[in-house]
Amino acid sequence: MRNLLLRNKNTSENVIHLNIQEKRLIQLLCILIPFSAMNIMMFNVALSNISEELNVSLSATSWVVTIFGIVYAIGALVYGKLADLYGIKKLALFGVITFSIGSTVGLASQDFYVLIVSRLLQGMGASSIPTLSMLIPVRFVQKERRGRALGIVASTLAFSGAVGPIIGGFIVGAWHWKALFLFSLAIVCTLPFVYKWIPTENLKKENPHNYIGVGLLIITIITFMLSITMLNLLLLFISMSAFLVFMIHQKNSVIPIIPLTLFRKRDYRRGIIMGGINAAVNFGVLLITPLLFSQVYHLNETWIGVLLFPGAISAAFLGYAGGNLIDYKGNRFVMSLSICLTSVGLIALSYFSGYSAIGVSICLIFTSTGYIFMQPTLVNWVSSTFESNESGVGMGVYSLNNFLSTAVSGAIASTMLDRISQVPIIPFASYGSSGAYSNVYFIFFVLTLVNVLLLYSSMYRYKYNDILKEDLPGD
Template sequence: MKKDLIEMNEKRKGKLILILAFAMVISVMNSTMFNIALPTITNEFHLQPSQAGWIVTGYIIVYAIGSVMFGKLADKYKLKNLLTVGLLIFAFGSLMGFLAPNFSFVLAGRIIQAMGASIMPATSMIIPTRYFTPEKRGRALGITSSATAFGTAVGPIVAGLVTNFISWRYLFVISLLILLTLPFFRVFLDNEEEKVKNKTDLIGAVLLAGTLALLLLAITQGSLLLAFIGIVFFVLFLWRIRVAQNPFIQGNLFENRTFSAGLLVSALSSGIGFGIPYLTPLLLQGVNGLSPMLSGLVMFPGAALAAILGRKGGKLADQKGNGFVAYTALLCFFLGYGILSIIAGSSPYIIMIVLIFAYVGQTFIQIALGNNVSRSLPKEQAGVGMGIYMMMNFIAGATATTLISKALEVKNASLQLNPFLLDHNSLNYSNIYVVLAILIVIVTLIYMSNFRKETIKSH
């Protein structure tokens, strides 16, 4: 009888992680699809590029803030109830965007979408952490990472088809598919007890939200004034942590060396990873002269293969340790960017093959670091800890995007970091890939110095 109960629970967990994977695919697609539609939206509403860019910038800012807020709330309230609230808010934003009579309503729809969708980053980490033992957690993270890779692969292609042949408005309708998961989440998530003993530190929450919003705006807008104000908010937030009886985030969370090191390595890895979805399409379109649709097709095989191999990466994390998966990821990253720094601007078919290394590296490092960080957190801090983990990734992505765009604006560059570059028309791109490859070496050294136990276990 007990064996049957265990098997039933395992089946329940298996179904739950597949539901989460489907939700992650739609969530990731929703985050990336509108990048493809920006030129069309800009023309339809007669906007400046900077105005249309708020569709992406506004979404990122609210999404980053919401991931921490929902993560904190998940430590106190039932996850199934938070998911219900989040997905219903998301649905309202999607409908607003679809029916929008002008750009202001489109932007409002995206902001409301982000408010609701920000429940997903926390959920994607909390479910593997709460429902799977450390020995099986890698497989669960492998499935969710595969879903993320698959959503990244198909998002631009779906967006291109829908925008070209129907209307960009239907991207909001596609996003509504995530509602199909809500009844299943309600059934398969445990009816855990709520732990509402203390009032939420609203002052701390506002200071943290202000810090994130101001710093992300400073990064995306290149404003030193906003950066300064953001730093002031951050100092006030640190002060609040010290004086509040029940602060929004416990200060001892960052005294956890494994957690803090995991945040650093994850942030650097996420920034490096943006060399794929942000830099590569610009290379393919600007130097190789491909259309957005063709550039998406060139990138698809690598992302699709990474999605397929994600489950294998999760199993390897359980069998051989996170260190084995992390070093495999970093090696693939290094090979991918190192070779791209040589062949940038060459045949798209060769670039398509080399991108496989970079995509696999991006997926595998998510599995290893998600496992490392989740194991370092006590149960009562798992929600907010994983929320902060995801938040750092968003900030790193926004920072990397800004720095890469600034590097591409350099005209008549004479410095050539890779002497083996084949096409000198892609000099800026090559130099950026070289810098990313050097950063991978630095990340490897940081990982080795902070996760020695994982290194030993992997052998």
């Protein structure tokens, strides 16, 4: 009896310790994520100041943002693969240290090329955080609490991305654009906690040296990102060619960068597609809506920020509730709710464009909440398809797919605004310049219907078939 009581006491202490460890890890992620997510957009507001001070053209100055985005996309996959080889702790330490070095170089830079190097280093460090922020809940949080953890992570990502331009504008206006690097350098304070709180993993090592595969992948991503940014068909052809060679090399490689067996899993394939659509629609809406406020309603930057804020803050707070719903109601319920919210928001945006700016702002609450509900649910669903040694590269591919989807969505949405008809598709919508925006919102709604079909075929039809099989006599 005494031994049994001691055993139960030890078990309780282990559970308490596990809960404390999980809370610490999520708190650490909530501190790390803003440094990464905000840096994607913070420097957009400083480009004109950098151009004037360093005497560089605006087109060249845009590389301050572009180089960060390219490295960020590459890192989304590379860090996922390396996490399976070296563990999360080592990569998190490397990411924070590299980001801190880049911030220090940027703070001391007096030359444009040194500034570009600093942003490259920042991108190398910052790109570790999104992938690791999804892997940490997957690996270190118990399944019954994982949805809540992923909801908190998704909320923090959404809120950080939304307030990035606002905080960036405040810092640049109050001090100097180099103060952005000083703000970023504060991440160095997290190093002791990264070292102490992230567990050390015992992983099965394999030979990671596949330089040809890595090179082909980097060429594919860089040329693809540049082709989208510059609308260059030659670069797109080079990217597709490099990707084809990469796929052939992966098929014949003993240790592939991306195991093609991942894509044989039905749920993983569908999760990848649904995640890409969700990210593309959300980014497209957030890209064209400020243009709608500016060009149709003729609002200044302050009012645009005010009208965008309700959607961002709602997504941040409701994302936590979405995470709880995953744990209590399951993936299927939350995905269905997410798609309903997004669809209602997009149809309403298509109608209200040209009528009420406040109405548009309210509609963004629906689309932003739908997006933030879908993200952690998809991560929770997709992660359940992995073998123990696949979680890193699997989530890396998922992150990369989402990032590239946003790049494509941004390029297509901005192009459609110039070329699409200004006669609205949806009845009773406003005619004129707002008609083009209305039609783009409606196209995003049609794209969301693809997720309805994928959700039905993945989680409704097959579950219904399973029930029928259980009812068959003799089964």
